[in-house]
Structure formats: structure tokens, C-alpha cells
Amino acid sequence: MDYTMVEEKSSTLVSDFAMKNFRIKDGFSGELQINIPREIVINKLRKKQFLGNLFITHIGFFPKAKFHFRERPFGCADNILIYCAEGKGHYQTEQAEHTLLPGQFFMLPPGQFHMYQADLKNPWSIYWIHFSGDMLKTFNHLIKADDFVAPTKVKNEIKIIEQWSDIYSALSAGFEQSNLTYANLSLYKLLATFVCPIEFIKPLADEDPISRSIAYMKANIHLPLTVQELAARQNLSGSHFMIRFKSKTGTSPIDYLIRLKIQFACQLLKQTDLRVNEVAEKTGYQDVFYFSRIFKKYTGVPPTKFRHTAPRRS
Missing domain, CATH: 2.60.120.280 (Regulatory protein AraC)
Structure with a gap:
């Protein structure tokens, strides 16, 4: 800073x-x-x-x-x-x-x-x-x-x-x-x-709500988003939103969001000197221990080990 x-x-x-x-x-x-x-x-x-x-x-x-x-x-x-x-x-x-x-x-x-x-x-x-x-x-x-x-x-x-x-x-x-x-x-x-x-620029008559949701996830990776919130933004019920989302992406909204967050966390760990708790905060996790468990679940290693073993970007 x-x-x-x-x-x-x-x-x-x-x-x-x-x-x-x-x-x-x-x-x-x-x-x-x-x-x-x-x-x-x-x-x-x-x-x-x-x-x-x-x-x-x-x-x-x-x-x-x-x-x-x-x-x-x-x-x-x-x-x-x-x-x-x-x-x-x-x-x-x-x-x-x-x-x-x-x-x-x-x-x-x-x-x-x-x-x-x-x-x-x-x-x-x-x-x-x-x-x-x-x-x-x-x-x-x-x-x-x-x-x-x-x-x-x-x-x-x-x-x-x-x-x-x-x-x-x-x-x-x-x-x-x-x-x-x-x-x-x-x-x-x-x-x-x-x-x-x-x-x-010709606007689409009916933009895809799932594409809009994915764009919103990417732009708000720092927030603890929920399925209910994502569905409400597209004027869909939670269950209908989940069905449409999985049909388009092959996975659930939460799993997709977590993978985006972990991808961003990997980038921060490789390219910055932020502490693990700071990386957790920037990816929407207030509890660093929960973040570490999720990170290990999706990458196979805890954040600290990932940082020391992954090649750093110069």
C-alpha cells in the first residue's frame, strides 16, 4: 500500500x-x-x-x-x-x-x-x-x-x-x-x-442469465456470494437457477464459484507477498482456517505449501 x-x-x-x-x-x-x-x-x-x-x-x-x-x-x-x-x-x-x-x-x-x-x-x-x-x-x-x-x-x-x-x-x-x-x-x-x-452494437433479445451470473461471480470474487443471491439477481428461484447453471456448466454454482476463488487465490499466492489471511479476505473468506481447508480440498495442498512449491511469477 x-x-x-x-x-x-x-x-x-x-x-x-x-x-x-x-x-x-x-x-x-x-x-x-x-x-x-x-x-x-x-x-x-x-x-x-x-x-x-x-x-x-x-x-x-x-x-x-x-x-x-x-x-x-x-x-x-x-x-x-x-x-x-x-x-x-x-x-x-x-x-x-x-x-x-x-x-x-x-x-x-x-x-x-x-x-x-x-x-x-x-x-x-x-x-x-x-x-x-x-x-x-x-x-x-x-x-x-x-x-x-x-x-x-x-x-x-x-x-x-x-x-x-x-x-x-x-x-x-x-x-x-x-x-x-x-x-x-x-x-x-x-x-x-x-x-x-x-x-x-446490437443487444441480444434475451441475454443468458447463467452467463450474467458467471460474469458477476468473476467481478465480485471478493464477496461471500450465495446461490439465493445469484438466483435473485436473475429473477429465478434457487432450485431453477441451480438446474440451469449445472446444465450449462456441468457443475453447481457454488462449486464453480469456489473454483474461481481458488484460482484467484493461487494467483495471489504465486504473484504477491500477501499473508494467507489476506489472500483469504480477498477471495471472500473471513475465516482463514476454513479457507485453508477449502484450498487444500481443491488443490491437494495447504496455501503455505502451495506458495513454497509453486513457481513464482517474476
């Missing part, structure tokens, strides 16, 4: 920016975050034909990110896209000050000053992604990226979360070339969903 005590600044930005408080870069309860290692970016993305055109460098989800704050005086080398699912936040560019509300996104081009912060009273929950590449300048020209610096309403929130979750799941499984290729080809579809006019 990056905690910095800041002094009050003279600024015309909304008062939230001018208040003395702790400002936090990351480390929020329930957050999801993957930072692609530099050597992976260079050797498996930037040097690869086609993949080097546009590729993901960082991706994450910060739920109810109280005191979240970032300031980059000289901007960033990447495009930064932030989508607000809940709450609100405020941000400043060289040109203007803005407030981001639920169902809106903004995209910042590289190399320009920016500062953004969660609202103090109603902090945002955000899905975000950094991407770069040899064709980034061409991409920004093509889509008129400056049009998306201001808050922009999205047209299909469910599809955005589904597509983000697919990318995150691919990268969380590791940095093998197949995972990187899938995730970065999927980036194009995600970006198109954000920036292309709605008339070119």
Missing part, C-alpha cells in the same frame, strides 16, 4: 481534492489487480507481431476505494481507462476538472498531467485498465481519444464487466503466450464496447 499524508493545496478543483487526508494508491479490501512484469511486456508483447500494436500493461478493480488518489505531473506512458460502477470520483486534466458518476468512463492519453481521487463521502468502485503499444498514437487518432477525456456514459454495462472479467481471468491464469494473446485480442473488443457508437 502507498500511504502519503498530504498538505492542503491551493486548487480550483472540487473541495475533496483540497482536504487534508490519507491518500491511497492501492491495497483496498477486495481489490483485484495485475501488473504485467516489464520483461513480459518487452519479450512477449512489444516484440510480438500484431500484439505489439496495442497491449495491456496493468488491469484492476478497486471496490469502494476510499481515499484512492493518484497524481501524475507528467502523465503516464499508457492510455488509462477508468470505468465507474458505483459511487463517484473527481479528476483533473490540463484542460478541465470533472466528476465521474456510475455508468460513466473516461480515457486519458499518455504524457499529460492528470490527478484523480475517489469521492470522500461516496467513494467509487472502478474497473480500470492501462494499455500501450506501437500503434497507440494511431489508435487515439482513429477514435478521437480527446472526446473521451470528459466523462462519457457507457451503453452496455453488463457487457463491459463481462469482457473485463474475461481479460482478467486470462491474465490471472498466468503469463503463458496463449493467455497473453487471448487477453490482448480481447482488449480490442472491450475498447470497441466503450468507444463505438451504440447503433453498431
